[in-house]
Amino acid sequence: MHTSSAMQACIDDCLRCYRICLDMASSHCLELGGEHAKPAHIQLMLACSEVCRSAAHLMLLGTPHHRHLCAECAEICEDCARDCERVGQMEDCVRACRDCAESCRKMAG
Template sequence: MHTMSTEMKNCIANCLTCYSECLSMAMGHCLELGGEHTRPPHLKLMMACAEICRTSAHFMLIGSDHHKHICRECAEICAQCAEDCEHIGDMQSCADACRNCAESCRKMAA
């Protein structure tokens, strides 16, 4: 049986928070506001971020050694998503969730 470190539990929580935040923000806030918020590159990035966060959490939860590769990619996508959300504006909660996840995933990938 594999025991999970506190660091991994925190990373899973941050990934699931980011997944939820990106998905709900994109499908609610962004679609309602329109304009820059609904540009295809932005929405695609938010959907990619949500999915890689969900996948990272999944890989850690099942105890896969491959979580390090997934977490490395997750950190990169989350950092990019945070920048994009801040650039567009009025999306600070999403940017913060992405930054927290990126930081956790960088530690898990190390």
């Protein structure tokens, strides 16, 4: 299967966001506690991580259905970026989510 450079960039952005959100939710946020460890914040980060992994998976499979999941991924990534920005001290996550959202919007279009 051949992937375009834009699709490969999106796969890379999705996998980076997956890794960063999962890592920060399971370590950084739990260690900091407070707003960072509230269930709604952790659940959003884990949902973001999973949808990023799934979107990358569908693109790697080469199915046209990736467009639908990429649209949802962009929305969840934006929500996650806003929430991570709100709680603070999560710049890496905010940046990864916004980069992924931008790439996924291109793939969804």
